[in-house]
């Protein structure tokens with residue numbers, strides 16, 4: 001049965017016509033429907049047949065989730081939220097009394113909290129916790145590796161016991177818990193989800209004293225998440241892995257002497273810190289994505305305000321979407337219209353990109369110039385105009401660059417010529433703009449959203465013929481433009497103080 005998702009008021013009279021067309025041929029494209037009913041606006045109607053791209057926590061209700069370091073801060077907020085969502089949450093930490101208090105507070109909620117005293121720097125403790133879960137609750141579906149510590153010493157003259165402890169908790173404990181969870185998921189045929197609570201310092205250092213091995217352990221977490229993703233991918237496992245990297249969060253982790261430092265005082269004075277609830281929202285979002293979608297998220301702060309995920313503040317506002325005539329851009333435009341925005345779609349009917357297939361070594365510089373003009377210069381000019389307009393009108397707006405996974409790491413596909421270079425440039429442009437806006441204390445947000453392979457017209461015929469891409473299509477290891485539109489909506493829905501800096505969306509199984 002056909003299902004029409006969007007029904008903006010002015011389209012109601014055409015709805016029946018649309019349903020008729022879809023009933024006749026469910027595969028009719030929205031553009032074709034628009035042509036048939038002679039209504040240009042209808043191209044934003046999203047007609048889906050038997051397709052569910054809905055964000056939902058339903059499949060986790062009644063399932064077991066393990067949260068390490070659940071006795072305070074981010075871990076406690078995540079555990080609480082998961083219990084509210086109806087999961088059976090096993091909470092691990094050393095301070096059992098804190099866990100017991102949380103369990104008591106959550107009595108009568110949809111799910112339940114099970115406290116287990118565990119020191120994740122001790123392998124035996126972790127093994128015992130998983131054994132207890134196996135014997136008493138059943139298969140693990142979700143693991144949130146949140147336990148983490150800092151230590152007050154330095155590298156040049158520091159105390160190696162402090163280093164050892166940080167490494168044991170942040171790296172080894174996380175790896176052991178992950179192994180146990182993956183073993184359990186595989187043994188029970190569970191397509192589960194592992195979430196590592198990483199940090200922005202797992203991607204880039206900040207100039208703060210006495211961080212010693214902490215950033216190194218978070219860099220290790222970045223590598224561990226990606227290594228596990230590749231490992232799971234090589235065995236075609238559908239277990240998901242998400243690395244979630246918060247900026248500064250107001251928790252007990254931040255030592256008091258840090259709070260005296262100028263940069264931290266400023267952050268706290270200006271309320272430029274995240275709340276643990278913001279991170280719990282990110283976890284729920286990652287868990288809510290459809291089974292084929294994989295998220296890597298970097299969350300940082302702008303300024304504190306309300307904490308509800310909501311699109312309300314964008315309703316009736318203008319949004320500009322470039323490249324909106326097909327694929328990802330069209331899906332984003334549709335979704336934004338569904339959410340009540342006035343969408344200005346910019347596009348020129350693209351030239352067939354198959355004509356652009358040219359190698360770097362003997363390529364046509366006009367082709368390169370064209371790609372660079374669209375992907376880098378066009379993006380920069382549109383961004384400048386939008387930021388100027390936002391500033392002139394005092395609008396705390398949001399710029400979203402649709403980047404690519406090849407903007408971070410190359411893939412082994414032929415004839416991509418300057419395309420990855422332009423996406424690397426987009427990565428740098430997003431970060432440069434963020435720093436620029438930040439230095440002016442602007443509340444305009446900037447998000448770089450990097451999809452993997454998406455089924456759109458940008459995939460040239462010769463690329464489609466590649467074995468790895470054919471495999472991806474046969475095994476449906478390919479994203480739908482709507483998955484990317486969902487990511488845009490998530491980034492836009494975050495509260496004004498929360499910045500989704502980088503959102504990587506890939507399929508759970510990949511072939512390149």
Ligand SMILES: NC(=O)c1ccc[n+]([C@@H]2O[C@H](COP(=O)([O-])OP(=O)(O)OC[C@H]3O[C@@H](n4cnc5c(N)ncnc54)[C@H](OP(=O)(O)O)[C@@H]3O)[C@@H](O)[C@H]2O)c1
Pocket residue numbers: 068069070071072073074075092093094095096098118119120121145146147148149169197198199200245246247248249250251252253254
């Ligand atoms: N706060 C931030 O600005 C920030 C920013 C980015 C990333 N993070 C990351 O977020 C995670 C949570 O930190 P938080 O800010 O919420 O700090 P927090 O309030 O200090 O919480 C840390 C949690 O880890 C647990 N933990 C520490 N050592 C443990 C051990 N040996 N065994 C078991 N549990 C242990 C603690 O429980 P017990 O002491 O009861 O064992 C506590 O529940 C960490 O991975 C941290 O690196 C924090």
